[in-house]
Amino acid sequence: xxxxxxxxxxxxxxxxxxxxxxxxxxxxxxxxxxxxxxxxxxxxxxxxxxxxxxxxxxxxxxxxxxxxxxxxxxxxxxxxxxxxxxxxxxxxxxxxxxxxxxxxxxxxxxxxxxxxxxxxxxxxxxxxxxxxxxxxxxxxxxxxxxxxxxxxxxxxxxxxxxxxxxxxxxxxxxxxxxxxxxxxxxxxxxxxxxxxxxxxxxxxxxxxxxxxxxxxxxxxxxxxxxxxxxxxxxxxxxxxxxxxxxxxxxxxxxxxxxxxxxxxxxxxxxxxxxxxxxxxxxxxxxxxxxxxxxxxxxxxxxxxxxxxxxxxxxxxxxxxxxxxxxxxxxxxxxxxxxxxxxxxxxxxxxxxxxxxxxxxxxxxxxxxxxxxxxxxxxxxxxxxxxxxxxxxxxxxxxxxxxxxxxxxxxxxxxxxxxxxxxxxxxxxxxxxxxxxxxxxxxxxxxxxxxxxxxxxxxxxxxxxxxxxxxxxxxxxxxxx
Amino acid sequence: xxxxxxxxxxxxxxxxxxxxxxxxxxxxxxxxxxxxxxxxxxxxxxxxxxxxxxxxxxxxxxxxxxxxxxxxxxxxxxxxxxxxxxxxxxxxxxxxxxxxxxxxxxxxxxxxxxxxxxxxxxxxxxxxxxxxxxxxxxxxxxxxxxxxxxxxxxxxxxxxxxxxxxxxxxxxxxxxxxxxxxxxxxxxxxxxxxxxxxxxxxxxxxxxxxxxxxxxxxxxxxxxxxxxxxxxxxxxxxxxxxxxxxxxxxxxxxxxxxxxxxxxxxxxxxxxxxxxxxxxxx
Ligand SMILES: Cc1cc2nc3c(=O)[nH]c(=O)nc-3n(C[C@H](O)[C@H](O)[C@H](O)COP(=O)(O)OP(=O)(O)OC[C@H]3O[C@@H](n4cnc5c(N)ncnc54)[C@H](O)[C@@H]3O)c2cc1C
Ligand SMILES: Cc1cc2nc3c(=O)[nH]c(=O)nc-3n(C[C@H](O)[C@H](O)[C@H](O)COP(=O)(O)OP(=O)(O)OC[C@H]3O[C@@H](n4cnc5c(N)ncnc54)[C@H](O)[C@@H]3O)c2cc1C
Ligand code: SF4
Ligand code: SF4
Ligand code: FES
Numbered sequence: 213x214x215x216x217x218x219x220x221x222x223x224x225x226x227x228x229x230x231x232x233x234x235x236x237x238x239x240x241x242x243x244x245x246x247x248x249x250x251x252x253x254x255x256x257x258x259x260x261x262x263x264x265x266x267x268x269x270x271x272x273x274x275x276x277x278x279x280x281x282x283x284x285x286x287x288x289x290x291x292x293x294x295x296x297x298x299x300x301x302x303x304x305x306x307x308x309x310x311x312x313x314x315x316x317x318x319x320x321x322x323x324x325x326x327x328x329x330x331x332x333x334x335x336x337x338x339x340x341x342x343x344x345x346x347x348x349x350x351x352x353x354x355x356x357x358x359x360x361x362x363x364x365x366x367x368x369x370x371x372x373x374x375x376x377x378x379x380x381x382x383x384x385x386x387x388x389x390x391x392x393x394x395x396x397x398x399x400x401x402x403x404x405x406x407x408x409x410x411x412x413x414x415x416x417x418x419x420x421x422x423x424x425x426x427x428x429x430x431x432x433x434x435x436x437x438x439x440x441x442x443x444x445x446x447x448x449x450x451x452x453x454x455x456x457x458x459x460x461x462x463x464x465x466x467x468x469x470x471x472x473x474x475x476x477x478x479x480x481x482x483x484x485x486x487x488x489x490x491x492x493x494x495x496x497x498x499x500x501x502x503x504x505x506x507x508x509x510x511x512x513x514x515x516x517x518x519x520x521x522x523x524x525x526x527x528x529x530x531x532x533x534x535x536x537x538x539x540x541x542x543x544x545x546x547x548x549x550x551x552x553x554x555x556x557x558x559x560x561x562x563x564x565x566x567x568x569x570x571x572x573x574x575x576x577x578x579x580x581x582x583x584x585x586x587x588x589x590x591x592x593x594x595x596x597x598x599x600x601x602x603x604x605x606x607x608x609x610x611x612x613x614x615x616x617x618x619x620x621x622x623x624x625x626x627x628x629x630x631x632x633x634x635x636x637x638x639x640x641x642x643x644x645x646x647x648x649x650x651x652x653x654x655x656x657x658x659x660x661x662x663x664x665x666x667x668x669x670x671x672x673x674x675x676x677x678x679x680x681x682x683x684x685x686x687x688x689x690x691x692x
Numbered sequence: 693x694x695x696x697x698x699x700x701x702x703x704x705x706x707x708x709x710x711x712x713x714x715x716x717x718x719x720x721x722x723x724x725x726x727x728x729x730x731x732x733x734x735x736x737x738x739x740x741x742x743x744x745x746x747x748x749x750x751x752x753x754x755x756x757x758x759x760x761x762x763x764x765x766x767x768x769x770x771x772x773x774x775x776x777x778x779x780x781x782x783x784x785x786x787x788x789x790x791x792x793x794x795x796x797x798x799x800x801x802x803x804x805x806x807x808x809x810x811x812x813x814x815x816x817x818x819x820x821x822x823x824x825x826x827x828x829x830x831x832x833x834x835x836x837x838x839x840x841x842x843x844x845x846x847x848x849x850x851x852x853x854x855x856x857x858x859x860x861x862x863x864x865x866x867x868x869x870x871x872x873x874x875x876x877x878x879x880x881x882x883x884x885x886x887x888x889x890x891x892x893x894x895x896x897x898x899x900x901x902x903x904x905x906x907x908x909x910x911x912x913x914x915x916x917x918x919x920x921x922x923x924x925x926x927x928x929x930x931x932x933x934x935x936x937x938x939x940x941x942x943x944x945x946x947x948x949x950x951x952x953x954x955x956x957x958x959x960x961x962x963x964x965x966x967x968x969x970x971x972x973x974x
Contacts, residue, residue, distance in 0.1 A: 389911055391729060391736075391776045428778040430911055434715055455913040459925065466918055466925060466944055468951045475914035483735065483908070489962055492735035492760055493908075494955035568947035615912050617930060 226328040227256040234548040238518050241403045241486055244545055245309070253338045257286045260330045263322055268332060271320035273665040276300045278317060278332055285339060293339045294349075301336075302372050302417075303664060305344060305410045306397060308337025311661050312539045344413055350420045354381035359678055362387060362445040364431045364618060367395020368660045369651025370451030371418050372667030373674075378421035380675050385445075387429040392482060395453055397660070399482040400474070402512050404519070405542075436621040437647060447646050447674050450633065451667060454652035456615045459608055460504070464562030469496060469570035473505070473513045473609035480516045498604020500524045502573050504559055505609035506531075507657075511542040513607045514551045522605070525551050530558040530578050530591040556580070558593065562606055572602045614653045632656050636690050640670030641677075645686045648674055693773040697750060702832035703825075705757045706800055707766050708742070709774075714749030716779045722807035723785030723902065723934055726753060727910040729776035730764055737761050738907045738929075740804035741780060751779070754803035756830070760959040781910045782933045785900070787811040791874035794866065794897075795821040795841070796859050796888055798880025802833050804902055805879045810840040812877075818842050820873075822862050828853035859884065860891045867895040876900065878937060882945050889937035901937035903928045905948060920944050 230246040231237070237244050248256065260282045268278045277296045284292035297304050311317075313333040321329035343349075361377050363370045366388035374384045392398050394411045419425060431437065431452070440448055457472035459465050476495065479485040483493035497520040503510050506529035514525045527546070529536065532555050536543055547553070556578040565571040577597035580589035613631045624644040626634040633642055633649045640648040650666025652658055700708040716726070725740045743752035757766045768774075785808050793812050797805035802823050813819045821841040825831040826849045838844045845862045846854035855862070859880075867873060876899040878888035885901040892899045905917040910929045917928040920941035926932065 389778070390909065391778075428776050429715075430778060430781070433780060433911075434719060457913065457915045459915070461925075466920060466948070468948060472915040475908060475916045478908055478914055484733075488955065489959045491733045492959060494952045494959070496951065496955075567950065568944065617912055 224259070224328075226259070226331055227252045227334075229331070229334050231545075234545075234550070237404065238515070238549040241519060243407050244404050245541075247341055248334055248338045253335060254286065256331050257282050257335055259323065260286075261322065267320040267322060268317045268330070272300075272317040273659075273662050274300045274668060276304075276317070276336070281339060282330070282332075282335060285335065290339065290342055294343045297336060297339055301661075301664070302375050302668075303368060303414050303660070304336050305340035306368070306406060306414060307661050307664075308333050308335075308340055309406050309410070310401060310539075310659075312659060314540045316661070344410070348413065348417050348420075350417075351379060353379055353421060356383065357381040357679075359383065359446040360385065360444065361447050361449065361674065362440045363449045363451060364437075365389075365395060365451040365453060365651075365653075366393035366415070366425055367451055367453050367651060367663060368397065369453070369653075369663035369667040370395070370449065371415065372664040373449045373451060373648075373650065373671045374423045374667075375418045375421055376668055376671035377674065378418070378423045380671070382675075384423045386423060386425045387431055387435070388425060388427050389430040389452075390482065391427050393425050393427065395451075399478045400509070400512065402477070402481050402516055404515070405512065430617065432617040432620040437618070437625070437644070438621055441646060446678055447648065449640070449667070449670055449674070450618065450642070450647065450649035450653055451651045451663070452615065452618045452653050453663075454612045454614045454632075454657045456613045456631070457608070458610045458612060460559065460610065462559060462561055464564050464570070465608075467562055467564035467570045467606075468568050469498065469604055470562060470606045471608065473503075473509045473607050474612065476513050476607050477509070477516065480520070486516070486520060495520065496605065497522050498570070500526070500601075500603040501605040501607065502526050502528055502559075502601065502603045503607045503609055504528045505611070506535075506543075506553075507537045507609060507611070508539060508542055509611075510607075510609035511538045511546045511551075513609050515546055515549055517605065517607065518549055518551065526601070526603070527551055527553045528557050528559060528573075528575060529553065529555055531588065532556055532580060535588050556591065558591065559606075560598065563600070570604055570606055572600050573606055574598055574600050612652075612657050614656075630656055636688075637666075638669060638690070639673035640666060641673065641687060643687055693775060694777040695773050696768060696770050699768070699770050702754060704829045705766075706754060706830065706832055707757070708752060708754045708803075709765070709768075710750050710752050711774065711777060712749060713751050713777050713779075716751050716777065717744045717746050717749050720744040720751060720780040721784035722787065722811045723804070724780035724782050725804075725910070725933060726751065726777055726779035727781060727907070728753070728765075728774055728778075730761060730768070731775050734764075734775065735761050736776070736778075736908055736910070738781075738904070738910055740902070740933075741807065742803035743807055751777070754800060754832075756800040759956050760963045763960070763963060778910060781929060783931070785811065785877070785934055787815050789816045792818040792820065792872060794863065794873050794876045795819060796863060796876065796878040796880070797821070797823045797837070798859055798878075798884040799825045799830050801880030801884070801902075802831075802837065805877060806833060806836055806840065808877055808879075809837065813840045813842075820866065821845070822847070822859050824848060824857070824859040826850065858887070860887050863888060863891050867892060867897065873897050877902075882942065882949060885937060886940075886942040886946075889940070889942075893938055899937040900934050901940065902933045903935060903940065903945060904933070905945060906951060919948070 281296035318329040360383040484491040485495035561574040578591040584590040651663030912930040922939040
């Protein structure tokens, strides 16, 4: 950083992050948001008023020491900033990019009342990117405690839990079903939003702590949970996420050209279909693409479809703009890139034509009625409002549930009717002794940072339990 | 990395690999399959477990060279490595004592039928097998099939070897004879399995087929492999690959298999071209 930047001047405006031009970026896979320059980072950092009781921290699921890292950044002490950040968050380069900050840390920042909270996520990304450029420091490890842990799933929950346990001296093995570690970060979230180099660097960091990652290892098939315990692992952490796609069960859903968002994104991101035929896996995108749903997954699928050459991409969502669950920044970026939003619209049938290929989708208009259990107003179909839209590709982005494959031969693991595992939120303990769980497998599809938080809490409880005399009961009903 | 320990040409366009995969071998059962990827740019393709040896820690796969990936695999030799082998996936065959069973293998489907016939035989069944292929060049494992069958019928569509017939012809004769057949396994190209189930339907003999839909992960997370069985959507990779053939919506499966025809053609052409120009080895 240059000399004259060391003393920041107070600015009141929230610093925007430079982005690639929408009309250029919707044809490439390079990262959309370019990150702060040193000047912008300092200007933004100087906006933080260093609250004595920082509300921002309470909004962060892992309680990142936000004022401390911002203060260090402002004083030019970059390593100090890194340490303050990494004290609570193992994957800051990822979180800075993908956390829904507007409903977490930034929502509670005191400056949010005036409409412009400190851009905590962008600063977090800035610090983490700086660190990556320096070459990552490998922290000291505790002396081996002789205990071994199996972690199932190399997503954010599993990687975090593994990292923490390795630092505490455990021998940790991660078993991952796919040929690449990272979970949704690698197979779901596209390159232009989260470069895979960033994910790989985080995985390398976890490996540098001594964690072994065994790929192509499908638990439930290659081993069962019972077998892993019998083989001598002292504890198991389940972090297999929520990878089972949902369909609507409407006529025509099995036509050619109808994808689950999981399949579409896996082909594009994990298998790199956007570089076909250099990479062998193909993907099909028609002139007009309809994406059903409006979460982060739908935004990612629609923006990928656009980049793969679709002329028109529609997001079809049965509620209104207010209820859109995706991160604000993603919705904004999607709109800039020309994605069309059809609110209060719900598909009822998919039309197939020659060769069973999709030719169009029939939808109904919806109106918002009384609030439902989630507190959101329930969409109700308007009778007689059916209309047809031509399209050649349909992507179902309706949410996901935990994949039951991992539970084969594990009847002792209690599950809810949504297929999630019953676990204590504070400790991660499941009903089966020595088996912990965290992340989307417990909560259903949630966020990267909440999965990491769960991985961290479980690591702490695993350590406490495995070092204890085990006289306390394993399972206690959580207080209502 | 999974080393190819030996390679065999079982037929001019069908190759066999014995691959080192001790953990998979430990768990493999007849009827299950693998997902294989050759290299970092490769596609994930499903191949049935044609055999396994728990002691030696190996699994055997037999593949027919039909497109880019399988042609590329055909050029690999013993000592080369496959970057990824995942398994054992899918549910195993339901091996029990049924009485007299009929095992029908068409083309490359002979490979998956073999371990099933062997297990059925070991379970005490009287095993009648029919193997067939378009022509003699696609036929293999006659000896192996004979060794696990009480009776074996061999045929080729064009009569270039053994009896000139489609596998459905001897099937129909057997079903129409006085002999009682308790259960049928029919594995091969979708079109062959479709006609086998049509053949057995009037005789009401349960007919198990192994569906070969397009797959990506093979673990239930993408839905690429979905088919319709008994009017319900099922994922072949986790609910199958074996299903009651009389309940399968064959036209849907056949149309879904053709989803990437243009891309497959392009990949294969570019691959053939590169191979002749030598720009990308293996
Ligand atoms: C397209 C998309 C976009 C998203 N965007 C955002 C965003 O912008 N911000 C945000 O905060 N969150 C986002 N999310 C949600 C977030 O990614 C997830 O909440 C988070 O990844 C959950 O982490 P996890 O570790 O629980 O599971 P996952 O990330 O799902 O990882 C689970 C891992 O377990 C493996 N596994 C599964 N079954 C087995 C088995 N039987 N044996 C071995 N391994 C197994 C899987 O292959 C996978 O690698 C998004 C999700 C998707 C799908
Ligand atoms: C459960 C299962 C078991 C199988 N077992 C065997 C086996 O033992 N031996 C064997 O030779 N073949 C087997 N197949 C078929 C094999 O997967 C395909 O031949 C292979 O994927 C072709 O790839 P390619 O790149 O060489 O050819 P391509 O040119 O890509 O495709 C040729 C044809 O193969 C099918 N195919 C293509 N990609 C896939 C894919 N990712 N998944 C499934 N099918 C695809 C399509 O119908 C396509 O038209 C099996 C398929 C399934 C689903
Ligand atoms: S981890 Fe996420 S929620 Fe926490 S401070 Fe960072 S950006 Fe905010
Ligand atoms: S609440 Fe806002 S201003 Fe206060 S410390 Fe946190 S980031 Fe800074
Ligand atoms: S191959 Fe993906 S769900 Fe079956």
